[in-house]
Amino acid sequence: MKHISRIYTALVMVFLYAPIAVMVVYSFNASRSTSVFGGFSLKWYAELLNDSSTIEALENTLVLAVLSSLVATVLGTLSAVGIFSMKKKWAKTAAMTVTNIPMMNPDIVTGISLMLLFVFVGQMVGSKNSLGFGTMLIAHITFNLPYVILSVLPKLRQTDHHLAEAAQDLGCTPFMAFFKVILPSIMPGVFSGLMMAFTLSLDDFVISYFTTGPDFQTLPIKIFSMTKRRVTPDMYALSTLIFLSVLLLLILSNVAQARSEKRREGAKA
Amino acid sequence: MNKKRTDFAQKLISAPYIVWSAIFIIVPLLMVAYYAFTDKSGAFTLDNISGLSRYAKTFGMSLLYAAEATVISLIIAYPLAYFMSNMKAGAQRMMSMLIMLPMWMNFLIRTYSWITILAKTGIINTLLSKIGIGPVQLINTPGAVVLGMVYNYLPYMVLPIYTVMVKIDKSLLEAADDLGSSPISRLRRVIFPMTVPGIISGITMVFVPSVSTFYISQKLGGGKTMLIGDVIEMQFQSSYNYNLGAAISLVLMVLILISLAVMNRFDDSEEGGILI
Numbered sequence: 001m002k003h004i005s006r007i008y009t010a011l012v013m014v015f016l017y018a019p020i021a022v023m024v025v026y027s028f029n030a031s032r033s034t035s036v037f038g039g040f041s042l043k044w045y046a047e048l049l050n051d052s053s054t055i056e057a058l059e060n061t062l063v064l065a066v067l068s069s070l071v072a073t074v075l076g077t078l079s080a081v082g083i084f085s086m087k088k089k090w091a092k093t094a095a096m097t098v099t100n101i102p103m104m105n106p107d108i109v110t111g112i113s114l115m116l117l118f119v120f121v122g123q124m125v126g127s128k129n130s131l132g133f134g135t136m137l138i139a140h141i142t143f144n145l146p147y148v149i150l151s152v153l154p155k156l157r158q159t160d161h162h163l164a165e166a167a168q169d170l171g172c173t174p175f176m177a178f179f180k181v182i183l184p185s186i187m188p189g190v191f192s193g194l195m196m197a198f199t200l201s202l203d204d205f206v207i208s209y210f211t212t213g214p215d216f217q218t219l220p221i222k223i224f225s226m227t228k229r230r231v232t233p234d235m236y237a238l239s240t241l242i243f244l245s246v247l248l249l250l251i252l253s254n255v256a257q258a259r260s261e262k263r264r265e266g267a268k269a
Numbered sequence: 270m271n272k273k274r275t276d277f278a279q280k281l282i283s284a285p286y287i288v289w290s291a292i293f294i295i296v297p298l299l300m301v302a303y304y305a306f307t308d309k310s311g312a313f314t315l316d317n318i319s320g321l322s323r324y325a326k327t328f329g330m331s332l333l334y335a336a337e338a339t340v341i342s343l344i345i346a347y348p349l350a351y352f353m354s355n356m357k358a359g360a361q362r363m364m365s366m367l368i369m370l371p372m373w374m375n376f377l378i379r380t381y382s383w384i385t386i387l388a389k390t391g392i393i394n395t396l397l398s399k400i401g402i403g404p405v406q407l408i409n410t411p412g413a414v415v416l417g418m419v420y421n422y423l424p425y426m427v428l429p430i431y432t433v434m435v436k437i438d439k440s441l442l443e444a445a446d447d448l449g450s451s452p453i454s455r456l457r458r459v460i461f462p463m464t465v466p467g468i469i470s471g472i473t474m475v476f477v478p479s480v481s482t483f484y485i486s487q488k489l490g491g492g493k494t495m496l497i498g499d500v501i502e503m504q505f506q507s508s509y510n511y512n513l514g515a516a517i518s519l520v521l522m523v524l525i526l527i528s529l530a531v532m533n534r535f536d537d538s539e540e541g542g543i544l545i
Contacts, residue, residue: 005352016367016423018386019385022382022385076286078283079283079286082280082282082283083286095287098295102294105525106477107481108483108498108501112501113298113518115505116297116301116303116304117296117297138293141289142294145286203375205376205377223375224484227377235378236378236382239375246373246374250366254366
């Protein structure tokens, strides 16, 4: 049984990592092809660093991800608190149903529905090119919001609400009670919502594809237009770099987590 | 006095989100319906909807491929989740990291890499020719499209099933053993029923993106396999027939909502709050 388990797990891992291995290997390919390997070279990495449009797309992606995840986190945390404290059951159900819509709908439908809204409003205002950074930012905030709300809500359920009441009895305004009592106790949820929103925004292609204009390109959009023609290995080089930085981040966070767990165990003993 | 003020503050706090979701979630969906039932000049018409019969085959194919991909993912994911749940804590954390890691890579590049593996001069065919089997047509087939779906969305099947699997109380399994159940009946009557919520969310998370994909079919199907996502993408990005595109999206959305509603009837967990 032990052997079956190991072999099976290894096979699935081969399946999951085969394309990534291919990408890493071919990023060092001396020839231009993405199917024939013609010797080791670093020239695609050099080319990547000299390609200003790729660097610009990378910057755009990061700016968009930071802005949209921050706005979504603030707005989402407030709305989670609001939804949580709704007294009427129907209002709560309605709010949760609406929150679930962008998660349940296929990305392509979310993308085109927002695009139609932007184009429609654009036509009414009379602007010819309504799609761009602004519309993309709105779209990213919109699809990030549910993930923030759904990661904050469980933390709110775990929080003891008598504490906030106690704070108010002792003279806090509701505003102060929120910042001094509620917010610290839901912080882990807020943080994981922020991280999720950030990575979703970083990686989104489908919704961005329908809500962006010709003037604003993010990395996934750029990759898409490149894969329409032939992919050159510099895209593989870029993806390899992204892969390595994600790997590094994950290892670091795992080590930090394991350490803090050990410390907690040590404190208990 | 204080209580009233608190209530008011709490109402105020969710106001921005209510406004936001009304404008950017509800109104866009109404826009889809509006475009689906109007023509280019904005007059009411049913032509877009009635013209959809032309795409019946495409709809059928998309549903079929997505269903195939979902079933295959489930078959691969279930044993994996089971094996994972029996590993040591450190190995479990390592495994869930390994399964999540590919999802952080750009999905376009990951899909594109499969071309290198499957192409006529690709890795598999090179290996096959070494042992004397002629080049096999792998790329640009329906099989390649389904493979692309399974590859991209498999983690979404593994993780929810694994999450419910680790929560199963091991003493229940021991009890089943003690009461004389065979490993098969233990799996069928104890483990399986308790993992149904995970299976259902896994199925949803694989089926919905598979049925609406357009990139995978373009790259791995070589344009021969037109899926419903491709047709929608075409209406919005090349032939600029927004009205027809909206009509197709509307039908796709309704189809998905119906299948989700049917699925959710099998799932009686309280979390969620999907109201259909």
